[in-house]
Amino acid sequence: MxxxxxxxxxxxxxxxxxxxxxxxxxxxxxxxxxxxxxxxxxxxxxxxxxxxxxxxxxxxxxxxxxxxxxxxxxxxSITVTEMYRDPGFYRTLREQILPTFHSLPYIKIWHAGCASGEEVYSMAIMLREEGLYQKTQIYATDFNPVIIRQAKEGIYSINRMKEFTANYIKSGGKAAFSDYYTAQGETVKLLDTLKKNIVFATHNLVTDSVFAEVNMVVCRNVLIYFDRTLQDKVIGLFVESLPEGGILCLGSKENLQFSIHAPLFNPLIVNEKIYQKKIHF
Amino acid sequence: MIVKNRYEAVVIGSSAGGLNALKTIFKCLDRSFRIPFIIVQHISPDSENYLIQILNDLNRLNVKEADEKEVPRRGMAYLAPPNYHLLVEPDRSFTLTVDERVNYARPSIDVLFETAAEAYRDALIGIVLTGANNDGSKGLKKIKEFGGVTIVQDPENAEVDSMPKAAIRTAKVDHILTLEGIAAFLNDLENPMNQP
Structure with missing residues (x-):
């Protein structure tokens, strides 16, 4: 009983x-x-x-x-995010990964599960500072249409700017962070030019399929919400989307260790959970 | 009456003053103590989890950060990573989330306790230690509702007494003990002389 x-x-x-x-x-x-x-x-x-x-x-x-x-x-929806979340990760991207992109004719980056877009704009600013933004296409996707609309607006509370600015500096930012937004009362609006090469779209990792080949997938703090079966399915989408040598970035507490797809990747920077799809597998 | 040897996990919540409190409990634990600990210590978001090293140096339970999907094992102690909530699934594996702060905290003690209460039911021991807020009170109440044992550090001996006091106000607490008393209570559970 x-x-x-x-x-x-x-x-x-x-x-x-x-x-x-x-x-x-x-x-x-x-x-x-x-x-x-x-x-x-x-x-x-x-x-x-x-x-x-x-x-x-x-x-x-x-x-x-x-x-x-x-x-x-x-x-x-997972709506808790910030610009340059985990600044060490962004610093590593800036110093070790982005330099290798200079040799590419065109760069495509997929932010999967981008929520309200903070990390997407972080990437756009960094690409701009490294002289790569002009030849980049960013796909920013989330399953939630309401949150994608927010992301597209690029408007955030002014209360968060202190935190974002500190993160930006720690990530190796090269300008004054305030150069990238204009204050409007209680909110700030990020520069429209940052959106120029970003496509915001709804895409459901659980039910939709791959839509493009990209050089880098950024999917951070999304997989932790999924069970192992679903994790494998979604990592499978990234495998399909990445060419040989393509980069996969996960959240700081996520890893490929237990995935059926693990043999397809080399851990490139272990601490920051940056993986590279193997060449000639 | 406490039935010996039926407990499968101990969840511990601590905040201000928690480092010293956890060290004291670890030092007083028998080296043969094996029931897994799952710990939320409030910690600043970008800090290294230095607590792991400090507790491991005491050579009791083997301390590590909780990984997502990991299932707790005997002889181990798991710490919630900074800036992530730690949840226990019905199958007892860990989930980490980056959801909103709860009681101004991430990781939150209530989040761990409430999910662990459902996963372990009457095989769980919940302990609230020193701290300056009221995180853990609701969770401890739930542990009691599901038949677990609830323990609170004696506010008289706590470095900061708000969190233990809040827990005592909110939950039906089985034992109010000093840190040494908590360790003695736990040691007793695994003492072979006490097995039925």
Whole structure:
């Protein structure tokens, strides 16, 4: 006989699984292979704010109320990011990887799961300072259309500029960071010229396929939310997208060690989780 | 009544003053103690995890940073990495996330405790140590609800007493102990003389 707590836990887990099934069947958003503990925290947060009596009510609401779906998508999106997050990673890119791009006629970079775009603009600024931006095409993608619109705007709270500026300096920035934005009251707007070679688009790593060959994939702090099966599937997309010698950048706590695709990559800079697709494999 | 030998993990939350508190507990642990520790120590986002080296030098549990998908093993202690939440999945593997701060903290003690409570249920021991905020209180409450054992460092002996006091106010606490008392309690769980 289960005790009350365990019974309630089981019920809630089933309700959440059914909610994920509903989102998938109705809208094609597939969270079924995300970390269960993470999904549960986010969904129960929304549930506690909703005033509903049972999690299962969220299933019906998400089937009929598009605003509610947008809200859930936002809850399940990873929206915490910053410019030059992990400055050491950007410094390494600047000093060790970007110089090798000078010999390429054209550079394509894919920011997969770019959220509100902070790291995309960080890259654009760095490419510009290294004299590479003119010949670069950046694809910035996220599954969430609302967040992609935010990314495209390039408008951020002025409160964050102190942190971003400190990161920029630590990453080896070569100008004054304030050169790259204009303040508008409580917000700052990044220079429009930084967007010139960036395409922002919705793309779902779980359900969509590869759309271009790129020289470098940047996908940081996205894979940690996926189970092993889904991680392998998504890394498989990157394998397809990268030519031999192409670069894959992961988050500081992510690695390829346990992936079925590990044999296809050489760890190029182990500490910063920068990998290179092997040549002549 | 405490049933011996049924505990499979110990989760520990500490904040201000936590380094010394953890060192004291480690020093007082028997070298034969093997139940895995999973620890959230509040730490600044860009700091190196120096705590690992310090605790490893004490030669008790083998201390490492928790990796995503890693499953806790006996004889090991796992620390949440700076700037990541540490969650325990239903299959007891670790998940790391970069979600919003909880109680102004990332890693947050509540996030670890609440997920570990569901994963380990009555096989879990939760311990709240010194600290200046109230992170860990809600998590400790949940550990108790799922049948785990709840321990709080005696506020009288804590370097900073807010966090232990908040935990005592919020959760049903089984034991309020000094650091040495906490270590003695844990040692006793694995003492072969006490096995049923």
């Amino acid at each position: 289960k005790n009350n707590q365990e019974d309630q836990l089981e019920t809630q887990d089933i309700e959440i699984a059914l909610l994920m099934e509903a989102l998938y069947q109705k809208y094609g958003y597939d969270f079924r292979n995300y970390s269960k503990a993470h999904i549960k925290r986010r969904i129960l947060n929304r549930f506690n704010l909703s005033g509903m009596q049972h999690v299962s009510e969220m299933i019906h609401e998400s089937l009929v109320n598009h605003k509610f779906v947008d809200q859930i998508l936002m809850d399940l």
